[in-house]
Amino acid sequence: MNFASDNAYAAHPAVMAALARANSGAMMGYGADPVTAEAEAAMRDLLDAPDAVVRFVATGTAANALVCAQLSPAFGRIYCHEDAHIETSECAAPEFFSHGAKLMTLPGSGGKLLPAVLSNAIRIGAGGGLNGGRNAMVSITNATEWGTVYTADDVAALASVAHEAGLPLHMDGARFANAVASLGCSAADVTWRAGVDALCFGGTKNGAMAAEAVIFFDPARAEAFDYRRKQSGHVFSKSRFLAAQMLALASDGLWLTLADAANAKARTLAAAVEAGGGQLLQPVQSNAVFATVPAETHARARAAGAVYHLWPDKSAEGMDPVPLRLVCAWDSPDEDVEALAAILRG
Amino acid sequence: MNFASDNAYAAHPAVMAALARANSGAMMGYGADPVTAEAEAAMRDLLDAPDAVVRFVATGTAANALVCAQLSPAFGRIYCHEDAHIETSECAAPEFFSHGAKLMTLPGSGGKLLPAVLSNAIRIGAGGGLNGGRNAMVSITNATEWGTVYTADDVAALASVAHEAGLPLHMDGARFANAVASLGCSAADVTWRAGVDALCFGGTKNGAMAAEAVIFFDPARAEAFDYRRKQSGHVFSKSRFLAAQMLALASDGLWLTLADAANAKARTLAAAVEAGGGQLLQPVQSNAVFATVPAETHARARAAGAVYHLWPDKSAEGMDPVPLRLVCAWDSPDEDVEALAAILRG
Amino acid sequence: MNFASDNAYAAHPAVMAALARANSGAMMGYGADPVTAEAEAAMRDLLDAPDAVVRFVATGTAANALVCAQLSPAFGRIYCHEDAHIETSECAAPEFFSHGAKLMTLPGSGGKLLPAVLSNAIRIGAGGGLNGGRNAMVSITNATEWGTVYTADDVAALASVAHEAGLPLHMDGARFANAVASLGCSAADVTWRAGVDALCFGGTKNGAMAAEAVIFFDPARAEAFDYRRKQSGHVFSKSRFLAAQMLALASDGLWLTLADAANAKARTLAAAVEAGGGQLLQPVQSNAVFATVPAETHARARAAGAVYHLWPDKSAEGMDPVPLRLVCAWDSPDEDVEALAAILRG
Amino acid sequence: MNFASDNAYAAHPAVMAALARANSGAMMGYGADPVTAEAEAAMRDLLDAPDAVVRFVATGTAANALVCAQLSPAFGRIYCHEDAHIETSECAAPEFFSHGAKLMTLPGSGGKLLPAVLSNAIRIGAGGGLNGGRNAMVSITNATEWGTVYTADDVAALASVAHEAGLPLHMDGARFANAVASLGCSAADVTWRAGVDALCFGGTKNGAMAAEAVIFFDPARAEAFDYRRKQSGHVFSKSRFLAAQMLALASDGLWLTLADAANAKARTLAAAVEAGGGQLLQPVQSNAVFATVPAETHARARAAGAVYHLWPDKSAEGMDPVPLRLVCAWDSPDEDVEALAAILRG
Known part of the structure; x- marks a missing residue:
């Protein structure tokens, strides 16, 4: 009777089968293999985002922290909920990857940021001059750390606040599938159509062994991301084995079924x-x-x-x-x- | 009628005179000069701390951030007041120098940490496993960002909480002279005798041009600090000009007079x-x-x-x-x- | 006919079987599972090193860079061959993880460091004062990037030079199995018995999907390593799936057979x-x-x-x-x- | 009879006089003072570069490392001479400030880079994919660490190689005045007119106490530089005292006279x-x-x-x-x- 975490559970048989299928003979490494290409395409399809840049990593902390480093300079302010996983549970990985970005934590019932609270914090941050660092990005979690979900409208309202201040919006989707399944909307509706700029799409808690997708909806935001992923040791040489897991989840709606x-x-x-x-x-x-x-x-x-x-x-x-x-x-x-x-x- | 900040004001004539005195002919660089030796000794005397390691830097942000990096690993938790200068006004320098340490901000009236609040926060931090990072140090500001002061007893109570958890106590003394002058105690009483392990003794706001002293009361805590100072560009080649300023302030009680x-x-x-x-x-x-x-x-x-x-x-x-x-x-x-x-x- | 790299090839059936075996029901995450415990023990047995600390990560770059950060401060000098993988092929991951450590590259035929060359470089480094940073560690690769191997005597000679200067010796063993198979010695002989302090034992090129073991022979050297691994996103929540791969390789001498x-x-x-x-x-x-x-x-x-x-x-x-x-x-x-x-x- | 270094010597009386002049009453801090404005303008005049962004710091290591961090990402390759000060004498500050950028050192007689050698190295770097990091910038020192100078033509030839590859050119001018005095050209001729993008103009060795100017000839390259300077503790609150020194050197050609x-x-x-x-x-x-x-x-x-x-x-x-x-x-x-x-x- 283990209800400690969804990561205490197993990988789905379809994931294991996909790994077995991918395990055939020689393929070029570091992502230059057909399984990776297929899985990236599958994620783009799933998100109805044909231009998105999709990359795979093995852990949610890596996914989130890499996005933070990609979207925030060392002197950046990252706005998030005070109970956000990136704040409480990733051992300061965002700070480490970004070399010092500061998480500006905000209150909000049910783990959800409120547009007015966010707006006010961004305003204060903008007025702080050099002292407080520079406003850099906003991060939300969907489903949240309290099991609630942001609707597409919720997301759009926050995205609007962020974008008005010129800040990109990141969604930590360690349990993205659970949110979408709960909302009954499309993955696109609650992400890029609502203004999300970067999405961490969790596979591990959804039935993979260890796989997450990082998605930048605007390719320009992914500039040099591959170097960043490489320098932090998160590029797999046998990349097909990361990709195969996400491919299995993306196939036949398995991610939603689970x-x-x-x-x-x-x-x-x-x-x-x-x-x-x-x-x-x-x-x-x-x-x-x-x-x-x-x-x-x-x-x-x-x-x-x-x-x-x-x-x-x-x-x-x-x-x-x-x-x-x-x-x-x-x-x-x-x-x-x-x-x-x-x-x-x- | 400028009351914006004490750093809007000038350097004291005695500081200028000391600079002029130090400006005579050749001396070896990088701290191997007699002015530096004399100034370090003067600070040790002032603090009644004959074994302390004393080093000079030009800015308060450098002083504080270097101490944070010295006392906290990248995955460390640094406990401080929510209005602490290191949190609000140093552009995430502590995070940058330490490569990711997380400032755990705590409430407290008048800019002062409360032992019970600190104790509880440290306890929670200790229980967080890898997720929350590792408890690393406690930092207080004296005089505080709200113009109040910690008495020697206040400091001792916080030091006791910190030390019980094995954490060193840092005092940001950008306005240390103002605090000591207000308290009427000795510099030693409110620092190492009360349990402070590292002190940033501010000169700039006290009448210097740009000079701060970093003091480690236990030399073991200063291990390799000179490399850290060098790597961050805070070792002056003509070090005598930093030292001369602090020497002037330390002489004849000028720091307290001002x-x-x-x-x-x-x-x-x-x-x-x-x-x-x-x-x-x-x-x-x-x-x-x-x-x-x-x-x-x-x-x-x-x-x-x-x-x-x-x-x-x-x-x-x-x-x-x-x-x-x-x-x-x-x-x-x-x-x-x-x-x-x-x-x-x- | 792919001879581009050993990482272009597949995972061994025994590895796949071990993954399937590990994929059963609920286990606590983050390494607190029986598969991880068994695999760590198997690695210790393989190395005849009952006190060693063993940890698993998914990539060789992560393994090497984490060891560099563990053994070198930001201002450290890491001595290695000029063709070392950590120098040429890891996108400056060691510098990133350590926050600035400098790789001091040395020549040597066949990708092998020579004791006299190393000794001289260490001597020069020790004499450089703050300017050049502080001598921190030595890293060698076995088998080397040129397909040659260090014998136990070779390793011992370099370890002796390193230890005399107080520096630990790291072995990048991305192809450690190939080296041991070639040498016909025991894993212990060419590592800790010869003076190696930290070993990265490669699984990926040896027949795993994505798995490497980091081994510290002296547990004191592993202090806080788990925080470091966590902060860089290299702790798997479903850790059993990393461990199972290494367990398969360590079982029945499979690593040597392959x-x-x-x-x-x-x-x-x-x-x-x-x-x-x-x-x-x-x-x-x-x-x-x-x-x-x-x-x-x-x-x-x-x-x-x-x-x-x-x-x-x-x-x-x-x-x-x-x-x-x-x-x-x-x-x-x-x-x-x-x-x-x-x-x-x- | 001290010939150990030019930084073993004193500050010029005109520098001391300028400090005394600046030391009058209240001025807003952090660079918002008239002395800073005047000194920045004087540097722009000296360089015949009316649009340049000029900032002051206290040490040459800070100046160089900040420019490296500004022009190179963490995964960047910085090409420089194997005897460059940034390589040999700054305790890995460029790596620290940039969070990992790799200095790619090149040979060259008299401390000077050769265009053909640079060109070949850049070509190899461009072909290295993710493994080797991304080409980021070129750095030269003028006067060099061997007391020689690059002529305007020398600089132009290297700038041409750098720019063809899309890389900016940095000049470490710790002894820039000595180079210009030796060349008998204008400061503009050997810098921006020859293709230099960022210049560190040394004051300390030229007769200041501790002052260097960082100059970006294209303001776009200075984007967010002030945050970077602040986060590393290199913004002086009483900035006028940095500026006054450089103002003195820039006045009446004192820098060249000295x-x-x-x-x-x-x-x-x-x-x-x-x-x-x-x-x-x-x-x-x-x-x-x-x-x-x-x-x-x-x-x-x-x-x-x-x-x-x-x-x-x-x-x-x-x-x-x-x-x-x-x-x-x-x-x-x-x-x-x-x-x-x-x-x-x-």
């Missing part, structure tokens, strides 16, 4: 929380549940072997009710979901 | 603010006044040619009352102080 | 070169052949579809004889090897 | 070397003499108290003849020059 499955499991747990007198801390719009549950319920869950994190404070043990996070993957076993749901229902 | 003068001018303005129906936002414990004054008073001050910043929001023009910052230097003309005081009194 | 196969193919080509009037530029001691062949032979090889690089100057087309590099993988088809050999024989 | 004086002293020593059976290693075209002298002469010089460096190997003590470097400043006492000359003559 995200749908994960989201549904989360909804099951959410309903159980509420039925059992717990309280949802956020609307459950993707594959994670943030809730408080009675301490007694928590004790029974732990006794039954359920693994999950207390959240946001891992030291909340002993509180009543207990705040926690439950994350579902495409392959969280249905019997585990049902077993935990039964406990949650009380 | 700080006393600046502090007294600030107290005069503070009294005038209160007499005129304005309100002090912070106790005036050094050479700066943070206050709100009636818009009408502000208008008359501006009309009289007074230069100062609205604070903290430079766009506060139009508010009533108006929040502002008045900074005095050792040589802010008494007639200017008196003229502004008269306006403030209404 | 390296032996690749080396044998290279020897076949080498013999053909000589039989056909070409000239070996270096002794063929691993899986690569560096040679000049008659232009006419080259033309026939190209006509037959052979893919390889002219070397070291890719623009040598038109020369007679033509300098080239032929690299064999464990799975370079025997019929391709034989076909090219036939052409080379003339 | 350089002429230093050059003449070097010519005196050079003639003495030759008269005494020593040998000049390079033509003496600026203020330094590189020569071998009989060991017996060297012994007498040392006995007489002469201070200078053996060169290039400081451990050459004991050789016969002895290679050495003699550097003259504007204020090397004539009696010292004559005394050493007498010894050199034998």
Whole structure:
């Protein structure tokens, strides 16, 4: 009963099959292979973005930090939510890759930036002269770190604020599939059509072994990106094995099928929380549940072997009710979901 | 009538005289000269710290950022106040010099960190695993960015929290002289005797042209610091000219005399603010006044040619009352102080 | 007929099987899984180094650059051969990860450093004061970029020079298996027993998809390495999939079996070169052949579809004889090897 | 009798006078003062470059490294002479400021790059793909580290090679005044008119305390440079004191007068070397003499108290003849020059 993270789960059989298919004989390295070409094209199709530049890396931290370094100078200000993964969970990788860019963290309910808050922060930043660094970019996460989603309109409103100030908009989509599945819109609608300039499209949590796509919708923004990726050790010599994973997810809508499955499991747990007198801390719009549950319920869950994190404070043990996070993957076993749901229902 | 900053003012005649004295014939460069040796010794004497390593640089940003890089790895967490100069006003120099260290900003009235807040933040940081980076150091500013001062006891309480977690304590003393003059204690009492491990002792705002001292009380903490200073372009070939400035300030207690003068001018303005129906936002414990004054008073001050910043929001023009910052230097003309005081009194 | 690089080839079936085996249900991420533990132990066994710290990353550039950053400060001097991969082929990744360390390149026949040359360079570096930076480490490649190998005695002689100066010795073992297979010694003999402090053990060119092991023989040298790996985006959330690859190679001596196969193919080509009037530029001691062949032979090889690089100057087309590099993988088809050999024989 | 370096000498009285003049009352900080404006204008006049962007810093290492970071990305290749100051004597500051740019060092007699050698290196760099990084800029030193000078034609030939490849040309002019005085041309002729894009104009060795000018002839190349300077701690709050020094040197041709004086002293020593059976290693075209002298002469010089460096190997003590470097400043006492000359003559 592991609900600690979606990255605790496996790679989908179609991903494994794609790796096996790619594993045939000699191909030129460093991305000059047909699998990479096919996968890049598949991503462009998926996003309805025929001119986009698509590159693959193995980790979400690499994807995000490379985009930050690409879009911000060392003296740049990167606006993001105070709970953004790039702020809390990447060991200062954006600062490292960019050589010093400063993450300007902003509050916002449910992990979502508010246009007015963003606008005001950008205005203050613009007025700070050399002291505060130069406004560089805006980063949002979709689905957010609190399991909520930005709609296309939400994104457009933030993009409008960013673009008015001349700043590009980055979307950390470690759980992009879960967001799109939840929204029921197209990938294009919630990204470039809404004003997103760079997207990190997560594969790992979606059913890959270790694969993420970095997409720049305007090729000009990708200038020299390949050098940056190389210099940070994120170009695979046998690139086909990165590409094959994303190709599998992009094929036949597998990415959405898997995200749908994960989201549904989360909804099951959410309903159980509420039925059992717990309280949802956020609307459950993707594959994670943030809730408080009675301490007694928590004790029974732990006794039954359920693994999950207390959240946001891992030291909340002993509180009543207990705040926690439950994350579902495409392959969280249905019997585990049902077993935990039964406990949650009380 | 310039009250914009203490760095808008001049160098003291004794500093100029010391430069002239140092300007005689050939001396070996890069610090291997007798003036540097004498100045380093004078700083050690001033601090009653015979084993301390003393080095000179030309700017406060260099001093602070070099210490951050010395005491924090690229993946370090540096705890400081949310209004700390290193956070708000150094264009992400600490992040640049350290290659990514993250400033963990904390709230606190009057620009001062609170031990309990610091302790809790350090505890959370320690529990974050790789995600959040590694706890590295604590930085405080004395006098603070809000013109208040940490007493020796205040410092000791924070040092105790830091040291218990194995973290060194840095003091940004851009206005260290103002703090010591205000406290009436010794320089040692409020630094190493209270647990400070590294001190940036500001000369520029105290009456130098451009000179700051970086002091490591434990020589082991200064290991390889000279390489770091060199690699960042902060070793002067004609080092005697940096040293001579600090030597002048350290001689005959000039540093305290000048700080006393600046502090007294600030107290005069503070009294005038209160007499005129304005309100002090912070106790005036050094050479700066943070206050709100009636818009009408502000208008008359501006009309009289007074230069100062609205604070903290430079766009506060139009508010009533108006929040502002008045900074005095050792040589802010008494007639200017008196003229502004008269306006403030209404 | 692809002899461009060993990274143009596939992953071994045992590697694929290990990935499939690892792909079962939920495991905690970021290295806290049993596959990672087993693979780390297997590497320690292979190296007869029970105390070594073993970590996995996906690319050789990441492995090397992380070790450089771990063993050298920003102001460090890293001594290596002028043809070292870290110098010529990693897009300045060591400089980027270390934030400025300088690669001090030295000449040496066959890609091998000479103790006397190294010793002299270290002496000069030590005498340069701040100007030249501080001596930090020595890096060698085994097998070298010219297909030759360092024997255990060779390594010991260089280690002795390095250690005498207090510098650690790094071995870039992108083709470590080929070197050990060629030498017929144990992995321990040519590494820690000979004085190597940090080893990058290459999996990718040896039959993995994308996997390398970083090994610090003295755990103290690995201090905080995990933060460094995390901050650069090289910690996999589903770490088991990196580990499984190395585990497969380390099991049943597969790493040596595959390296032996690749080396044998290279020897076949080498013999053909000589039989056909070409000239070996270096002794063929691993899986690569560096040679000049008659232009006419080259033309026939190209006509037959052979893919390889002219070397070291890719623009040598038109020369007679033509300098080239032929690299064999464990799975370079025997019929391709034989076909090219036939052409080379003339 | 100090001939160790020109930075072992003093600041000119006119520089001291300018500092005293600038030291009057309040001026806004960070460059927003009239002295800075006047000095920037004076430099533009001196260079006959009305559109140039001029900025002041305190050290030559800062000036050079900031220009490298401005003109090269982290993955850039910077072409320079193997004896360039940026390569040998700045503790890897260019690599640090640029976050990894690689200095591609080239041979050349007398410290001068040759167009054909440069052209070939750039061609090879362009062909290296991601592996070798991206060609970024060319840097030359005038006067060179061997005391020779590039003529306007020399510079134009190198600029032509650089520009053809789309690369900007940087001139490290730590001893620019000595070069121009020696050439008898205008500052414009040997810089922007010959194709130089960025110039570091040295003040420190020319008679300042600590001041250098960074000049970008095309303002577009200076984009965001002020942020870079700020983030590295090289913006002075009391900027007038940097500016005043350069203003003094730029006034009434003082910079050339002082350089002429230093050059003449070097010519005196050079003639003495030759008269005494020593040998000049390079033509003496600026203020330094590189020569071998009989060991017996060297012994007498040392006995007489002469201070200078053996060169290039400081451990050459004991050789016969002895290679050495003699550097003259504007204020090397004539009696010292004559005394050493007498010894050199034998």
